Amino acid sequence: MNCEELEPWISAFQDNELDLRRRRIVEAHLACCPDCRALCDEWADLARDVRTSLSRMETPDSLHARVMRQIPEPVVGSGRRSPVIRRQGWLSFALAPAAAAAGWLL
Numbered sequence: 001m002n003c004e005e006l007e008p009w010i011s012a013f014q015d016n017e018l019d020l021r022r023r024r025i026v027e028a029h030l031a032c033c034p035d036c037r038a039l040c041d042e043w044a045d046l047a048r049d050v051r052t053s054l055s056r057m058e059t060p061d062s063l064h065a066r067v068m069r070q071i072p073e074p075v076v077g078s079g080r081r082s083p084v085i086r087r088q089g090w091l092s093f094a095l096a097p098a099a100a101a102a103g104w105l106l
Helices: 003-014 020-032 034-053 061-069 083-105
Strands: none
Touching: 003 020, 003 034, 020 034
16 A cells, blocks of 8 residues: 555544554554654644643533424324433434534544
């Protein structure tokens, strides 16, 4: 594998997202290529810096209340999911853009 082919795999390698075969290929290449090893180390440093500099954002109570008001209460005996599960699902859906942005930054 050459350096150009390896570069897209570095992020997945650092996040332990590669299958065993690909992980071994990347490890073998990094062991003999100082340029790719340096790039991998730079990306690891960047990810660490981003994680340490970002503070956890809490959801404001006003936003939580607005989201919860938008979720209709189920009719009893309708066979629909419980309100707790439905609310958690909607809240997850409402907060998904924030989670995606945080993931993109990492």
